Amino acid sequence: MKTRIGILGYGNLGRGIECAIRETNDMELVAVFTRRNPQTVSILTEDVPVLPVSEILDWTDKIDVLMLCGGSAKDLPVQTPQYAKYFNVIDSFDTHANVSQHFANVDAAAKEGNKTAIISVGWDPGMFSLIRAYSNAILPNGSDYTFWGKGLSQGHSDAIRRIPGVADARQYTIPVPSALESVRNGEHPVLTTRQKHTREAFVVLEENADPKVIETEIKLMPNYFSDYDTTVHFIDAETLSREHSSMAHAGFVFRSGTTGPEHEHNHIIEFSLKLDSNPEFTTGVMIAFARAAKRLADMGQTGCKTVFDIPPALLCEQSPEELRSHFL
């Protein structure tokens, strides 16, 4: 019998989950839940109902894993604990500062409902977290480096859009090539925030807005931009939508560490991703962990987990024998 997947929230992540399920032989989509009017939501899969979220609790016996496809700022802090009581759930919570609290809330709910939850699943947090953990265990004496981009940062784009006079904006995070090279060469550089990434913003102004004022406001914005070298381009709405709608992203994780009696040998572990679609890759990771959530739930291993707690074999459709013969 296939693992029955439900989706809550049909945006980029929800659609990505739907596509990822089609690449498996052991999973099926059984329902999509939305806060919008279901009549207005059209999905790719035939014969799967789109339902108002108010009906979701009628499905507790008909869904093995519920994929929570909301945002980390407002949706997931509420939704994941709320639904972990009734379903095995996966989320992609990525607000790093609040992970402890989120974990505790979800763990309590999942244990109350005897369900399995896996939080913060995606590429970062997610695959990058795994690489950091593995490579720190292997090379305890060394340094970690993470670079993101080139790719669109939703949070930084939103921050620019909140400035009065800005009609729309996209912001790209870009790793500094010389910093990447220095890490790759085993130079163990100590890098400031400014030395690691640059930022590039494409902004559509409202009528009568002063580009000089807006540019200064962006560049001086604390936390988001003041620690970076930022380039600001003003363009029209049509150009923004034509040239800046790609969901491509990329990133790099390094561990550079030494071994030997005198720490005389250097080693570099590099993991990188080059993604045409950030949400589709993220949901590929989520669906693999959904397979694990079902298996853990079947074994009675309930409560909240993260990627660190999951044996890799549980992510794979292949049997243990197939894994050993094909991938070992």
Added chain:
Amino acid sequence: MKTRIGILGYGNLGRGIECAIRETNDMELVAVFTRRNPQTVSILTEDVPVLPVSEILDWTDKIDVLMLCGGSAKDLPVQTPQYAKYFNVIDSFDTHANVSQHFANVDAAAKEGNKTAIISVGWDPGMFSLIRAYSNAILPNGSDYTFWGKGLSQGHSDAIRRIPGVADARQYTIPVPSALESVRNGEHPVLTTRQKHTREAFVVLEENADPKVIETEIKLMPNYFSDYDTTVHFIDAETLSREHSSMAHAGFVFRSGTTGPEHEHNHIIEFSLKLDSNPEFTTGVMIAFARAAKRLADMGQTGCKTVFDIPPALLCEQSPEELRSHFL
């Protein structure tokens, strides 16, 4: 209390294990066992005994994990099943064709002794295997690529040394740069053996040996060289030992896969290693998995495991809370 580690076999791997233990806070070396005369073996750690392997069974209560540092060809097929009955063990068995049989032998022995064994631990098999498993689970529709080098291949060097007239030899495996680039660019190339790697051999001849004959014999050797473009250099013994004693190695694993309703988005996962010391990195991986073996044994999870079966958190000295706050 620290995890008590024993080492069987004090060559490059044994010394690497000894160094790796020094980088941890939760492990200690308690004994080294050797088939040589212990008087002739000098180790780095003070106050740790070097003992004949004949005494090893006196240590079953004094060692938590025994690190098997022999070779895959002759030592490990015998040693790992033999000692898995009495100790939790880690090996780096890498004869891919015989993994199933080795797994079955070790599993039976470990279960009989109520011990935990983890086999085929290192970088390939080991970390590369993990990346293949994770990335296939995430991108089921795609292709895998593994490249090794530039680095010394022990097996290929041995094969050359067996040719009559050859006094000594070293053989380097080298990835073809244009093949790497094609994979990295998402071109999904179909690559023959010859298109992926070249081979470079440095050979010391015995007196009166004919270099033309030896060169031809190397280049035509089935399995080892006939499918590759091989360059052969003849040098003297002193140059060989001066210029070709490095244990550096490197390697790359890629998954190039597509997602989306029409498979219109391509994604590239790349994992690479650049190692100054192949054995020291390998033993760094082995010591991390020794930590997991001890923890699994304490939980009563006995029998034979591979890297696919181990939750990453068990490899780490850090607590689950620290992992979530530092690495997630």
